[in-house]
Amino acid sequence: MLVWILQTGEPLNCDGNQLRPMRAINLSKALVSRGHKVEIISTRFFHQEKRFRKNIKKNNITGIKETLVDSPGYKSNISVRRLFDHHILSFNLLINLLSRDEKPDIMFVGFPPIEWSLISICYSFLKSIPIVIDVKDLWPDIFWDKENINPVKKEFIKFLFLPYRIYSILIASLTDFITGPTELIAKYFKNNYQNKFLSKILKNQDPRTFPSPIVPPKEEERIKLDLIKSDPKECLNILFIGSLMSVYDFETIKKSIQILNNKKIKIKLFIAGRGGSENYIKDIFNHIENVYFLGWINRKEAIDISLNCHLALAPYKNIKNYELNLVNKYIDYMSLGLPILSPLEGFPYELINKYEIGWNYPPKSSSTLVRIIIDIIESPNKIKLRSENALRLFKTKYNFEIVYDQLVNKLEQITNNQ
Structure with a gap:
């Protein structure tokens, strides 16, 4: 099975061992351990450190290929420059995907960014590739989902983000599966954004949801609770x-x-x-x-x-x-x-x-x-x-083996049922 993992904003294998692995690395290693091939498609701009990655060919791990998509980058997480970066990144992703001859057995796409996910969804629809959207945060809701926000201000923000709400409707309506750290968040995204008419006309099926918690990588060092801690009464x-x-x-x-x-x-x-x-x-x-x-x-x-x-x-x-x-x-x-x-x-x-x-x-x-x-x-x-x-x-x-065994089993089941 060939799996494409499309994920931005996370460390990659090419970044070295000093950064803690997240979803892309953990899932890719779990897949490779089961004999599958993986390509991680990510961005050359490294969100966490606000820098551009260099040539990565020599850093690839057996069974895992890493491909970087160019974008202009940004300095602030909340900025017009970041929105511009995501649009250019997504356009370059589209060019990259359309230039390929080989297609995967399944696509696993990190959400957000919304634009990145939308391009992935459209490509999977055109090529009839099963796709899983991995919803980690509720975008664009997070911009107006605030404590004690003024109702008028909330509606105004929702109006400003109307294009992103439309993108989310397309994503939720055209995907095959929606996952997230809990099934609650996956179902919320589906129920809030899926247009059932679009799903029926274009996909002839309802997106299915399942949980996939984001857990730490496997570690050699284990926590021991038999060590005597200081008395909490003292401090x-x-x-x-x-x-x-x-x-x-x-x-x-x-x-x-x-x-x-x-x-x-x-x-x-x-x-x-x-x-x-x-x-x-x-x-x-x-x-x-x-x-x-x-x-x-x-x-x-x-x-x-x-x-x-x-x-x-x-x-x-x-x-x-x-x-x-x-x-x-x-x-x-x-x-x-x-x-x-x-x-x-x-x-x-x-x-x-x-x-x-x-x-x-x-x-x-x-x-x-x-x-x-x-x-x-x-x-x-x-x-x-x-x-x-x-x-x-x-x-x-919630340990690595249990969570990622279940996730790999689910991806295998999806591809076997195609």
């Missing part, structure tokens, strides 16, 4: 790891820490990561001495730090993109054996409740969060129990 250590963006509510965390400090309850918050809102988040915690910014850390450093922490923090704002999703931060925390503190409703709330892998707190309620933290400190056995639950859930449901 509770909380860890946040991730890109520092505007999607987090750190204001509530700040107020909670201030209340705890006034009560003379010892707590430390370690924030690891960088991002566009880094300076803003640092300003929030200005003059609070027990909050530490660690900068970017790699996986080994994350493991080392987690061994001295009791809890992990995931203070997302409540928007549909996260309420329906299982972001990789949750799975990363589970893999580290850290119970999760989260205000998210929806799927993450149910996951934490059902498997007892952490604590949910009401959004923007610093007083309730303080009560939860005090209860945690006074009942250290709860930390140990939920830490064990988190690691067990990761090993039994």
Whole structure:
């Protein structure tokens, strides 16, 4: 089976081993291990580092070919230049695909970018190639799906993004399968954007949905929970790891820490990561001495730090993109054996409740969060129990072998049924 993985915005094999693999690399290696051939089609412009990749021929791994599509690039994630880049990138992708003689058995396409996905969908339709759209984020909804947004402003933004909404309708109507970190987000995209008349006329079938969580790569180093951590009654250590963006509510965390400090309850918050809102988040915690910014850390450093922490923090704002999703931060925390503190409703709330892998707190309620933290400190056995639950859930449901075996099985099933 020949699989084309069309994915932008992620590290590739040609980028070396210093960057953590994501969907494209993990899926390609799982496919190759089962005897399949893979071509990863991506962009020469490296989104994460805002640079252009060089010649990659010598970096290819046996069974995996990597092809780069040119685009002008951009400096800011939120900019007209980025929109321009995506349109040029998609046009160049179209030229690249139309120039090919060989076609794959199946296409697996990362969504967003919308333009990239639309070109892939149109090509697969013209060539009668089965295609799976991998919805990681709800675009263009993410631009108006904000907390407490003014209804008039929301409708105006939706009007501005009308072309992208039309693109999404075409994508949802012409695809064969829609997947995502949860089936909820895949079904939401389908139900929100599929035009059933278009699907019936052009495809004569309804897109089917299935979940495919985004999980960490296989690792030699394993987390051990039998190591003795410091007593949380002496000082509770909380860890946040991730890109520092505007999607987090750190204001509530700040107020909670201030209340705890006034009560003379010892707590430390370690924030690891960088991002566009880094300076803003640092300003929030200005003059609070027990909050530490660690900068970017790699996986080994994350493991080392987690061994001295009791809890992990995931203070997302409540928007549909996260309420329906299982972001990789949750799975990363589970893999580290850290119970999760989260205000998210929806799927993450149910996951934490059902498997007892952490604590949910009401959004923007610093007083309730303080009560939860005090209860945690006074009942250290709860930390140990939920830490064990988190690691067990990761090993039994969200580890690399289980998730990618299921995904490869699904792709094989799709091609065998053609």
